[in-house]
Structure formats: C-alpha cells, structure tokens
Amino acid sequence: MAASTLQRSRAFKEAERLFLLSSHEQIISTMETQVSNGPTGNSLPNGPVVSTNGSTDDSKTNLIVNYLPQNMTQEEFKSLFGSIGEIESCKLVRDKITGTVPAATTGISAGQSLGYGFVNYVDPNDADKAINTLNGLKLQTKTIKVSYARPSSASIRDANLYVSGLPKTMSQKEMEQLFSQYGRIITSRILVDQVTGISRGVGFIRFDKRNEAEEAIKGLNGQKPLGAAEPITVKFANNPSQKTGQALLTQLYQTAARRYTGPLHHQTQRFRLDNILNMSYGTKSSPSLLPRFSPITIDSMTSLAGVNLTGPSGAGWCIFVYNLSPEADESVLWQLFGPFGAVTNVKVIRDFTTNKCKGFGFVTMTNYDEAAMAIASLNGYRLGDRVLQVSFKTSKQHKA
DNA sequence: TCCAATT
Structure with missing residues (x-):
C-alpha cells in the first residue's frame, strides 16, 4: 500500500513536471475515482495470448496509450511511463508526413503525433501498475487511456466506424448495445x-x-434504431494517418493559434497570429489580400437586426x-x-x-466590434474572380 | 450556387 502510494506520487510528479498541471489535488481526485471504479471504457481481453511460434509473449507487458495530448513528445511519453518501471521499448506514433512546416513557425515539430503510443515494460507487474496508476490521468485537455495492447495483426486494422444520425437521446451504452451484436467493441x-x-x-x-465492422455496416447502415x-x-x-498535407497544415495552424489564445492580450494575440502566417509564407500578406472597405456594407449590417444570429457563444462571434x-x-481566411x-x-x-x-467557411472572432468591421469590409470583397x-x-x- | 458533425 505504501509502495503503491509512493508509485503514484512519483508518476504524478512526472506528469506535473511535464505538463504543468494546475493542481496536484485534481490529479489525486481523478485517480481515486479511477481506482475505485477500476479500468474503464472497454472490453479488452487481459488474458494471455497463446504463442504459436515460440516468440516472446508480450500480452502482459505491452500497453497501448490513447488520447495523449497533441504536443506530447516521445521523450515526455517515455519519461512519464518510465516513472512506473523499466521500459523494454516504447513508441509514440506519429504521422509519416515530415517537414511540412518549419517547427520554428508553429512551435510544433514535424511528424505530428497521432495521439497514441505503445509502452512495453520489462516486468508485467509494472504494466499492471501503469494501468492502475495512469489510466484516466488528465493531461491538459485530454484524459489518457492506458490498456493492454492487442497483438498486432492485419485483421484488427481499419475496424473503426463513424456513425451519424444517432438519436440525441441515445447514450454510449445504448449505442454499444446496438453494435455489440456484430462483434467485440474495443472503444x-x-x-x-x-x-x-x-x-x-x-x-x-x-x-x-x-x-465485424463490415458486418455492422451491412446490418445497421440506413437502419432506424428501435424507436x-x-x-x-x-x-x-x-x-487520421491518411490526412492530406493540407489537412495537417490546417491542424497545425489551429493548434498554433490556440497556443496564443488565453493569457495573451488581444492586441498581442493578433500580431502573433499574423506572425505565424507571415513566417510560414516568408512574406507579409500579399497586397491583393489586404482588406479594403467595400460599398456593400448595408446588407451585412441589416443582418444584425435579424433574430437568428448565432451570437457570441463562449468562443466569440462566428x-x-x-x-x-x-x-x-x-x-x-486568416489573411482576410x-x-x-x-x-x-x-x-x-x-x-x-x-x-x-464546398464554397464556404467560418471564422470566429473574439470581439464584436472587430467582427462587425471585418464583415462590413469584406462582404462584397472581390477575391480572384469571386465576390x-x-x-x-x-x-x-434561410433567413426571415 | 448560401450556414460546419470525423474522437
């Protein structure tokens, strides 16, 4: 008991050191919940896997870690899990695309983390300890999941489904019940x-x-759940590993942009965002994109009188x-x-x-005045051969 | 030509 307490303390200190977590108390309370509830979220088989070729059976030592923060590095990953016990090997899985954007531009190194990784411990007891200690740990905005990895095989690849049109009242458990008739659900x-x-x-x-995923598509796609x-x-x-370079770029910009929101003053933030763009393009905004005042301002202002504006949600003005x-x-859009x-x-x-x-997009701005000015100026703006x-x-x- | 679902 004393040993396990010590173990947790060590792992949490490591997590704090790496991610400047807000409070130790928060982590402890998270873990207490986790410990009392036991492992959550899936039905992974924990038992040993019969080895047919005499190779090392790592089913008791090899873990998969999901929902890692985007900016966690291989070194931090190893450091956190190494605080539990000796690691035989570990790997943070990253995107294959490299060097799309200089790291100095975004502060993010090339080969974007895919948010998961594997840790293989020397001692099965340490793997067990890592699950009990680190599963459910909150790192930044993520809650990591630590569980035994299934043996690598071709048959488990591409088994992930996207489901839409679910009744808003349907719970995760109900959704699992609906799909479980087709096979074992991992997540x-x-x-x-x-x-x-x-x-x-x-x-x-x-x-x-x-x-199993294929059968679920055949059986459930286009079907109405009961009621x-x-x-x-x-x-x-x-x-996600098949993302285009463009989509990755987008993700980098948005991640970089989020880094500058919050503690910074608006004025500072604006220039930082501009800097990101200017650096990545190696130039100031091109003259053709510089905003100018457009004669078509009245129409956008009249929409302010409408009733169904989305309005300022917590995020700002959309x-x-x-x-x-x-x-x-x-x-x-950033440049405009x-x-x-x-x-x-x-x-x-x-x-x-x-x-x-598809011909349209969205921009969120923090301040009403600035958003209104952008709309007044950019509505009717000619971009290339389009208005x-x-x-x-x-x-x-449809508006009223 | 007109208002976003992809952890």
Missing part, C-alpha cells in the same frame, strides 16, 4: 457539444476485427463566409480576417471525398 464514443454537453448525434465504434425517427449512417471512419473557391484554404482583430478559429468546409472547399458574401453566421439556411 466507442459519442461526440457532444462542448458547451451544452448534449449529444451531437455522431459517434465512433471500433471493433476488434475489421470483418428512432431517423435512420443512422454507418461507415468506415476516416483514418462569421459565415460564402463563395470561396474550391481551392480555398484556411490561410486565406486577421488584420481586423482577434481571430480565434477559421475553418474551410470541404467535401470529404474530394477534399475541395465574397460575409455575414454573421445564422442558425438556419
């Missing part, structure tokens, strides 16, 4: 609105085997940008809106199969 998740916590009707199911009004869509999920070209990317003030987020909406812009339509985002497609 499941329902996405929720960050503010309200209400289900977004979208989720993921990872099966143990790919063929549901609408059919659900079930398809294979996008594989702006709808229409008539972007299929080749438009996030950087153009950044000069008007604090921009916290931009997104170009793309078709999932072609990855081309942009810019307004506060509304909740519906």
Whole structure:
C-alpha cells in the first residue's frame, strides 16, 4: 500500500513536471475515482495470448496509450511511463508526413503525433501498475487511456466506424448495445457539444476485427434504431494517418493559434497570429489580400437586426463566409480576417471525398466590434474572380 | 450556387 502510494506520487510528479498541471489535488481526485471504479471504457481481453511460434509473449507487458495530448513528445511519453518501471521499448506514433512546416513557425515539430503510443515494460507487474496508476490521468485537455495492447495483426486494422444520425437521446451504452451484436467493441464514443454537453448525434465504434465492422455496416447502415425517427449512417471512419498535407497544415495552424489564445492580450494575440502566417509564407500578406472597405456594407449590417444570429457563444462571434473557391484554404481566411482583430478559429468546409472547399467557411472572432468591421469590409470583397458574401453566421439556411 | 458533425 505504501509502495503503491509512493508509485503514484512519483508518476504524478512526472506528469506535473511535464505538463504543468494546475493542481496536484485534481490529479489525486481523478485517480481515486479511477481506482475505485477500476479500468474503464472497454472490453479488452487481459488474458494471455497463446504463442504459436515460440516468440516472446508480450500480452502482459505491452500497453497501448490513447488520447495523449497533441504536443506530447516521445521523450515526455517515455519519461512519464518510465516513472512506473523499466521500459523494454516504447513508441509514440506519429504521422509519416515530415517537414511540412518549419517547427520554428508553429512551435510544433514535424511528424505530428497521432495521439497514441505503445509502452512495453520489462516486468508485467509494472504494466499492471501503469494501468492502475495512469489510466484516466488528465493531461491538459485530454484524459489518457492506458490498456493492454492487442497483438498486432492485419485483421484488427481499419475496424473503426463513424456513425451519424444517432438519436440525441441515445447514450454510449445504448449505442454499444446496438453494435455489440456484430462483434467485440474495443472503444466507442459519442461526440457532444462542448458547451451544452448534449449529444451531437455522431459517434465512433471500433471493433476488434475489421470483418465485424463490415458486418455492422451491412446490418445497421440506413437502419432506424428501435424507436428512432431517423435512420443512422454507418461507415468506415476516416483514418487520421491518411490526412492530406493540407489537412495537417490546417491542424497545425489551429493548434498554433490556440497556443496564443488565453493569457495573451488581444492586441498581442493578433500580431502573433499574423506572425505565424507571415513566417510560414516568408512574406507579409500579399497586397491583393489586404482588406479594403467595400460599398456593400448595408446588407451585412441589416443582418444584425435579424433574430437568428448565432451570437457570441463562449468562443466569440462566428462569421459565415460564402463563395470561396474550391481551392480555398484556411490561410486565406486568416489573411482576410486577421488584420481586423482577434481571430480565434477559421475553418474551410470541404467535401470529404474530394477534399475541395464546398464554397464556404467560418471564422470566429473574439470581439464584436472587430467582427462587425471585418464583415462590413469584406462582404462584397472581390477575391480572384469571386465576390465574397460575409455575414454573421445564422442558425438556419434561410433567413426571415 | 448560401450556414460546419470525423474522437
């Protein structure tokens, strides 16, 4: 007991050192919950795997760690899990694409972490200890998951499903019940609105085997769950390692942008964002993109009188940008809106199969005045051979 | 041509 307490203390200190966690108390309370509830979230087999070829059986020592913070490095990963016991090997899984953006630009090294990794301990007792100690640990915004890794094999690859159209009332457990008839579920998740916590009707199911996932698609895609009004869509999920360079760039920009929000003053933040862009392009914003005042300002102002603005959510003011070209990317939105003030987020909406812009995007700005000025200036702005339509985002497609 | 679901 005393030894285990000591063990935890050591691991938490390491976590604190690495990630400057807000309070020790928070970690302890998290872990107490974890310990009393036992391992959560999946039905991974913990038993030994029969080895047919006499090779080393690492089913008791090899762990998979999920939901790691994006910016955690291999060294930090090793350091955290090494605080439990001697490691035979460990690997933070990273994207294959390298060098897309200089690390100095974003502060993020190339070969973006995919958010998971493997740790193989020398002693099975340490693997067990790592699960008990670190599973459920909160690091930054993530809650890591530590569990035994399944033996690597081709049959467990591409077994992840994306589910949409779920009834908002359906719980994760109910979703698992629906899918469990097709095989062993490794993980499941329902996405929720960050503010309200209400289900977004979208989720993921990872099966143990790919063929189980295929059967689930055949059996459930287009079907209405019992008592549901609408059919659900079930398809294979996008594989993050197959992300395009463009999507990775976007992720880098957004991650970098988030780093500058919060403690910094708006004014400072604006220049930092501009700096990111300027550095990555090696130049100031191109003259053709510099905002100018447009005669079409009245229309955007009248929309302010409308009732169905999305309004200032916790994040800021959301702006709808229409008539972007299929080749438009996030950087153009940063360049267009950044000069008007604090921009916290931009997104170009793309078709999932072609990855081309669907003609519109969104920009979130912190301050109303700056957002209104950006709209007044950029609505009607000619970008290439297109005239942009810019307004506060509304909740519906049709305005009154 | 007009308002985002992909951990």
